[in-house]
Amino acid sequence: xxxxxxxxxxxxxxxxxxxxxxxxxxxxxxxxxxxxxxxxxxxxxxxxxxxxxxxxxxxxxxxxxxxxxxxxxxxxxxxxxxxxxxxxxxxxxxxxxxxxxxxxxxxxxxxxxxxxxxxxxxxxxxxxxxxxxxxxxxxxxxxxxxxxxxxxxxxxxxxxxxxxxxxxxxxxxxxxxxxxxxxxxxxxxxxxxxxxxxxxxxxxxxxxxxxxxxxxxxxxxxxxxxxxxxxxxxxxxxxxxxxxxxxxxxxxxxxxxxxxxxxxxxxxxxxxxxxxxxxxxxxxxxxxxxxxxxxxxxxxxxxxxxxxxxxxxxxxxxxxxxxxxxxxxxxxxxxxxxxxxxxxxx
Ligand code: F6P
Numbered sequence: 001x002x003x004x005x006x007x008x009x010x011x012x013x014x015x016x017x018x019x020x021x022x023x024x025x026x027x028x029x030x031x032x033x034x035x036x037x038x039x040x041x042x043x044x045x046x047x048x049x050x051x052x053x054x055x056x057x058x059x060x061x062x063x064x065x066x067x068x069x070x071x072x073x074x075x076x077x078x079x080x081x082x083x084x085x086x087x088x089x090x091x092x093x094x095x096x097x098x099x100x101x102x103x104x105x106x107x108x109x110x111x112x113x114x115x116x117x118x119x120x121x122x123x124x125x126x127x128x129x130x131x132x133x134x135x136x137x138x139x140x141x142x143x144x145x146x147x148x149x150x151x152x153x154x155x156x157x158x159x160x161x162x163x164x165x166x167x168x169x170x171x172x173x174x175x176x177x178x179x180x181x182x183x184x185x186x187x188x189x190x191x192x193x194x195x196x197x198x199x200x201x202x203x204x205x206x207x208x209x210x211x212x213x214x215x216x217x218x219x220x221x222x223x224x225x226x227x228x229x230x231x232x233x234x235x236x237x238x239x240x241x242x243x244x245x246x247x248x249x250x251x252x253x254x255x256x257x258x259x260x261x262x263x264x265x266x267x268x269x270x271x272x273x274x275x276x277x278x279x280x281x282x283x284x285x286x287x288x289x290x291x292x293x294x295x296x297x298x299x300x301x302x303x304x305x306x307x308x309x310x311x312x313x314x315x316x317x318x319x320x321x322x323x324x325x326x327x328x329x330x331x332x333x334x335x336x337x338x339x340x341x342x343x344x345x346x
Contacts, residue, residue: 001032003302004094005052007066008040008073008105012126012138013283014291015066018100020057021295027054030303035092039071040101041108045081047088061288064281074244075108082115089117096302100124102136103327104245106310110323113308120301121310121323122294126279129173132326133312137291142169142278143179149274150184150216157214163205163261163269167254169278170220171247174333176278177220178341187215188345190257192222193333201257202264204346209267217261219253293318 003026007015019036026032036052037043050056050068060067075081089097096118099109102125109119123130128139146168157164166186168176174191181189187208190196201217208215254271262269283291290313297311297318310326312319 001030001095001302002035002093003032003299004035004037004044004089004092004097005068006037006040006043006097006099007068007070007124008099008101008108009070010072010102010125010279011065011070012124012136012279013064013141013281014137014287015068015100015124016057016060016063017137017283017288017291018122018124018295018298019052019067020060021292022098022299023052023054023057025296026299026302030299032299032302035094036068039069040073040105041075041085042071042073043068044085044088044097045073045075045078046084047091049092061292062282064279064283072104072243072245074104076111077244082112085112086117096120096305096307098122098298098302102127103130103330106130106323106327107245110308110327113323118305118307119323120298120307121326122298123310123312123326126176127170127173128175129330129332130327131329131331132310132321134315135290135313137283137287137294138279139175140286140290141281141284142176143183144284145278145281146176146180146218146274147183149272150180150186150218153216153272154185154214157216160268161209161214163215163217163258163265163267165217165219165254165258165261165269165271167219167221167271167273167275169274171222172330172332174220174223174338177218177223178333178337181218182341182344184216184218185344186218187213188217189338189341190217190219190223191333191338192220192224194335194338195224195226197226198260198264202261205261205265205267207346217257219257221253223253
């Protein structure tokens with residue numbers, strides 16, 4: 001069999017570990033050969049390929065990013081996109097495609113599978129918000145990076161009697177904020193699922209100073225103020241720009257929040273935006289382990305011609321779920337889980 005591999009959407013640590021496992025088991029156990037498609041769906045759309053064999057995957061296990069590169073190309077937004085992909089797959093003699101991606105990349109894979117493309121999906125996103133799997137690789141690395149940042153920010157906040165607001169990634173789901181906020185002992189964690197009350201937040205800030213500690217506020221980039229905290233209060237969060245999947249570009253909540261806290265409490269407040277630092281660099285051992293197992297099971301699915309499926313972690317088992325189910329819903333932080341963290345607020 002000849003297998004195509006692509007990585008789409010925002011990169012995350014562990015992508016290379018998946019690619020390596022797919023190729024090593026594919027060549028070593030099944031005798032398959034591989035074609036790498038560059039830049040996510042742009043590769044099969046524009047027929048941009050790279051060689052992919054055992055030599056190309058040597059040494060990439062601990063490397064962040066993706067040797068295949070990535071993009072947010074949406075073939076369904078391109079004229080004759082699906083026909084072009086089918087033609088290019090045929091021209092390269094591709095029998096099966098492994099698509100490694102998040103909600104958007106696997107959403108495209110789902111539609112292509114319905115249109116007869118033989119595809120197996122591997123879930124990835126640092127946001128950990130795909131409902132079909134308990135965890136996605138990249139998330140653990142992002143949480144560790146954010147936690148280390150929070151640990152460091154505590155000491156400098158204390159020295160200067162400042163509030164530090166740490167903005168982390170998380171467009172729709174607050175998993176990174178919640179996990180790193182709990183691990184780092186944050187004074188409050190603000191997530192997209194729970195619109196925040198700016199007055200209550202300022203009360204937490206005040207009480208933290210009363211006990212002679214400097215508050216650290218962890219905020220997801222997608223967090224929103226509860227009704228009543230209006231644009232006039234400077235809480236508008238998004239720029240007008242949208243990507244090919246219709247997502248607005250987020251960012252800015254940390255700064256706005258710091259300004260608002262300073263104005264309301266009179267305490268100096270600064271914002272730190274962790275941004276793409278959370279997605280770069282070497283994956284943690286957990287993410288390498290998970291990504292490797294996903295890769296091994298994805299190539300098994302190809303060998304068994306079990307197409308239209310996505311590999312997923314359930315407990316400690318790797319299972320297969322229909323692609324359509326794997327990405328149907330976003331996995332969000334429940335009110336109960338958020339309430340656990342709220343015990344430590346203020
Ligand atoms: O979807 C993963 C993610 O890292 C989100 O947390 C974030 O909103 C988005 O990607 C950022 O995308 P980009 O790298 O295109 O700015």
